[in-house]
Amino acid sequence: MSSVDTRLACKPSDYKSDVVPVWCPGCGDYHVLLSFTRAFAALGLPREQIAVISGIGCSSRIPAYTNCYGFHGVHGRSLALGAGLKVTRPDLTVVVASGDGDGYSIGGNHFLHACRRNIDMTYVVMDNRVYGMTKGQPSPTTEPDFDTALTPGGTGLSPFHPLVIALASGANFVARAFSGSPNETADILADAIRHPGFSFVEILSPCVTFRPDEREWKSMVHPAPVAETNDPARAARRLMTDDGFNIGVLYRGERKPYRPPFGHPSIDIAELEKEFEL
Amino acid sequence: MSTAPDAHGISSVAELLTIAYRIEADAVERYTMLAEQMQQHNNTELVKVFRDLARAEGIHAEEIRRQAGTIDVVERALQSPWKKGESPEEADLGDAHYLMTPWHALQMALAGEERALDYFQSIVDTASDPKIKEMAEEFVEEEAEHVNLVHRLLRKYPAPPASWSEDSDPPNQA
Numbered sequence: 001m002s003s004v005d006t007r008l009a010c011k012p013s014d015y016k017s018d019v020v021p022v023w024c025p026g027c028g029d030y031h032v033l034l035s036f037t038r039a040f041a042a043l044g045l046p047r048e049q050i051a052v053i054s055g056i057g058c059s060s061r062i063p064a065y066t067n068c069y070g071f072h073g074v075h076g077r078s079l080a081l082g083a084g085l086k087v088t089r090p091d092l093t094v095v096v097a098s099g100d101g102d103g104y105s106i107g108g109n110h111f112l113h114a115c116r117r118n119i120d121m122t123y124v125v126m127d128n129r130v131y132g133m134t135k136g137q138p139s140p141t142t143e144p145d146f147d148t149a150l151t152p153g154g155t156g157l158s159p160f161h162p163l164v165i166a167l168a169s170g171a172n173f174v175a176r177a178f179s180g181s182p183n184e185t186a187d188i189l190a191d192a193i194r195h196p197g198f199s200f201v202e203i204l205s206p207c208v209t210f211r212p213d214e215r216e217w218k219s220m221v222h223p224a225p226v227a228e229t230n231d232p233a234r235a236a237r238r239l240m241t242d243d244g245f246n247i248g249v250l251y252r253g254e255r256k257p258y259r260p261p262f263g264h265p266s267i268d269i270a271e272l273e274k275e276f277e278l
Numbered sequence: 279m280s281t282a283p284d285a286h287g288i289s290s291v292a293e294l295l296t297i298a299y300r301i302e303a304d305a306v307e308r309y310t311m312l313a314e315q316m317q318q319h320n321n322t323e324l325v326k327v328f329r330d331l332a333r334a335e336g337i338h339a340e341e342i343r344r345q346a347g348t349i350d351v352v353e354r355a356l357q358s359p360w361k362k363g364e365s366p367e368e369a370d371l372g373d374a375h376y377l378m379t380p381w382h383a384l385q386m387a388l389a390g391e392e393r394a395l396d397y398f399q400s401i402v403d404t405a406s407d408p409k410i411k412e413m414a415e416e417f418v419e420e421e422a423e424h425v426n427l428v429h430r431l432l433r434k435y436p437a438p439p440a441s442w443s444e445d446s447d448p449p450n451q452a
Binding site: 011013020021022023024025026028030031034041135179180181182183184206208209215218 | 307311312314315316317318319356360362363364365370371372373374375376378449
């Protein structure tokens with residue numbers, strides 16, 4: 001996280017842009033937006049010190065709704081954009097937002113290597129276990145018995161387990177939150193942003209249009225029954241038996257974040273342009 | 279998962295006033311968001327209902343600000359986020375639906391007012407400081423009035439038929 005000047009601190013609403021979200025009423029992403037703004041305010045981050053980067057999908061619209069620097073990028077490539085930004089501008093607080101399709105399918109390989117590289121940024125995946133923007137196709141986290149006109153009889157495929165993958169790939173902070181508890185989610189996000197290295201936060205964020213059954217999540221989530229650990233082996237055992245609804249910080253590692261060896265080079269634009277002269 | 283904040287850690291009247299202000303301000307934020315959602319989805323009847331609810335909560339917030347006098351509850355509320363749980367009067371955005379009716383909106387409001395009532399009642403029941411207890415009792419009376427007001431409004435808007443969410447051209451074809 002960049003250094004914080006609390007004299008410039010804003011209130012949560014200052015981090016919300018004037019663009020009115022177009023998510024479906026009832027969508028969990030509205031709550032996630034509230035959590036983002038509350039976390040930024042709690043950390044006292046100046047707006048110009050934050051960059052919210054995203055890919056494609058419903059959740060990836062969030063940079064437009066925050067009043068910080070933002071980039072609505074290419075499908076599945078939000079982590080590549082975020083990593084590039086962070087290594088060139090380590091003074092910025094970089095928060096990358098994605099969904100389960102964008103982040104785990106199209107951007108699955110970037111996810112693995114972002115965990116491995118352990119660059120100091122926060123990756124937030126709003127997981128609704130469906131491709132909402134394209135009208136209800138199964139995503140990597142969809143249950144095998146998701147039986148719809150698009151998937152008659154269900155997919156029959158084992159879902160992807162993002163927290164296990166994140167841990168095994170080297171993420172330095174692994175947590176799960178629920179969108180319906182925005183204050184608690186804001187606390188987890190603030191914790192993730194503060195923690196050095198690559199922090200991964202999966203937010204269960206219901207899609208009420210294509211997965212109306214997910215309205216029940218609010219009665220299914222529960223606090224993680226065990227305290228967080230810094231031991232990857234213990235965290236792995238817990239995550240492998242996880243029911244998917246444990247909420248809280250599940251792993252807080254101590255790996256040193258990656259920083260490029262050259263620091264923050266000063267580049268003369270004229271020199272750079274010479275390389276591209278024909 | 280959503281739980282009300284801890285009612286037992288209040289140590290001063292200023293803190294109680296700040297919390298009361300925060301509850302109303304949070305409700306304004308939620309109802310405004312719901313009005314915006316309904317605007318985006320062309321449910322114009324609900325836009326008015328949620329705007330009216332936001333306006334009513336804003337008036338309550340302003341009353342508390344005046345009552346607080348020299349205590350700057352606005353600034354204090356900004357500096358003191360909920361320690362645990364969610365603001366009791368906040369509507370659950372997850373309960374929204376693009377075809378919801380004024381009855382549904384008022385049910386959301388009623389649930390929020392009842393949670394706020396329970397919250398202040400729990401302070402009355404547990405506070406040892408007589409000044410805090412007395413002020414919490416005032417807020418209980420206030421919230422009870424709000425509950426009655428929503429009940430009166432609900433008489434104008436009976437429950438919709440069971441088919442209220444049926445859409446001849448639904449977004450979900452699956």
